[in-house]
Amino acid sequence: MKRIQLFEFEDFSWFPDWLRSALTRLIVVLLKLLGTSEVLGQLIKPVLQSQKLDTIVDLGSGAGGAMPALLAHLRKDKALENLKVRLTDLYPNQMAIQQFNSDASSGIRYHETPVDATNIASAPAGLKTMINCFHHMPPAAARQILASAQENKQPLLIYEMVDNKLPLFLWWLLLPLSLIILMLMVWVMTPFVRPLTWRQLLFTYLIPIIPVVYAWDGQASMPRIYNHQDLDLLLASLPESDYTWTKGFGNGKNGKAAGIYLLGLPKNEA
Template sequence: MKRIHLFEFEDFAWFPHWLRTSLTRLIVVMHRLLGSGDELAGLIHRALKHTTTPAIVDLCSGSGGPMIEVVDTIRQKHRIQNLTLTLSDLYPNLELAQQINNKPNQPVRYLTTPVDATDVNPAMKGVRTMVGSMHHMRPEVAKGILRDAKEQKQPICIFEISDNSFPIWLWWIALPLNFLIPFFITPLVRPLTWQQIVFTYLIPIIPLFFAWDGAVSNTRTYTLEDLDLLLDGLASDDYYWEKGRLVGKAKKLYLLGLPVLKQ
C-alpha cells in the first residue's frame, strides 16, 4: 500500500476532549467550504435505493461533519421525508449529543454510548456512512468495517476529503499552510467557544495539532489501489462495490458497498 499509518493526535484516548472537539469542528467547516454536503447527498441517495430502511447510520461522527446538512438535502431534494440519521462514535461528542437529543420531533439522534464500526448492532439498519474517518483505521480494522457491512447486507458509503495521490513529501511542505488555515476559518466554527478562540489566536495549540493531523491524514488515506487490497475476498453475487473520485473544489475519494435487493 502507498498509505502510511502515522499517528494523529485526535486518535489517542488521552487526547483532551475539548481539543478533539475543537479540531473536529474545524473539519465541519472544511466540509462546508469544500461542498461535501451536496456530493455526499448524491452518493447516499444512490445507496438508499439498496435498502428498505430509510435511515443513515453515521459511524465515527465526531462533531457531526456535514451529515446533518446532508440529511436535510436528501429529505428536500429527493423527497425522502421519513429519512432518519443516527450519529455515533467510539468517543461520542457528548456536548453535541445533548444538544441534538434534546430537540424534539427531529430526524437526527446522537448515540451517547461508544459504537465499534467493525461490529455494528444489527438493529441499526440503513446506509452506513464514514465521512473523513476511514483513513484513521489500520488496514485490518478498515477491512473489518467493510466486511461487517457486507455480512449484515447493509449499504455503506466511505467518503474522504484528504488526498494521497501526490508524492508524500509534498504534504510536509504544506504543513505551514495547514497551520495558517485555522486562523482564517475559526470565525466560521459553530458553536464558537472561548477555548477555540484562545487556543487558536493567543496560544496557537489548535493550529499546531490541525497542521500535523491534516498532513498525516493525507499520508494515511487509502488510494483507489489500496481499496482494491481492502476489498480482496469481499466480492460476491449479492453485494458489490464501487469506488471513484469526485473532482470539484478538492479531489474526494468514495467507496460504495451496495447489497443486491431481492426482487
C-alpha cells in the same frame, strides 16, 4: 499499499475530549466550504431510494461533519422528507449530543455511548456511512469492516474528502509549508466555528495548540487515506458473495473530482 500508518493526535485515548471536539468543529467549517453535503447527497440519494432506507447511520461522526447539511439537503426531496440520521463515534462529542438530542424535530440523534466503527455488524439498521473516518482504521480493522459489511449485507458508503495521490516524498518535502498553510486556515476558519467556545478562541489565538494539532492531524490524514488501489487490495481477500463494491470520485460543483468513495451494496437490492 500506498497508505502509511502515521499517528494522529485525535486517535490517542488520552487526547482531551474538548480538544478533539475543537478539531472536528473546524472540519465542519471546512466541509461547508467544500460543499461536501451536496457531493454526498449525489452519492447517497440513489442508495436510499433503491434500498428503501429511511435512516443514515454515520460512524465516526465527530461534531456531525456534513450530516446536518446533508439531511437538510436530502429532505428537500418529498420522498426523503422523513429521513433520519443517527450520529455515532468512538469518542462521542458531548456538545454535539446536547445540540442535536435536545431538538427532537431535527431528525438527528447522536448516540451517547461510544460506538466502534469496527463493530459495524451491531450498528442499527440503515445506510452506514464513514465520512473522513475510514483512514483512522489500520489495514486489519479496515478489512474487517469491509468483510463485516459484506457478510451482513449492510449498505456502506466510505468517503474521504481528498484522495491520497501525492507521492510520499513530495508529501514530506512539502510538509513544513503545508503545516503553516493549515495553521493559517485554522486562524481564518475559527470565527465560523459553531458553537464557538472561549477555550477554542484561547487555544487558537493566544496559546495556539489547536492550529498545531489540526495542522498535524490534517496533514497526517492524507497519506493514511486508502486510495482506490489500496481499497482493491483490502477487497481482494474477501470471498465472492451477493454484494457489490463500487469505487469512484465525488462530483464537485465545478465538475471536478471531490473526494473518493467506496460503496458497498447487497447485490440483489442494488
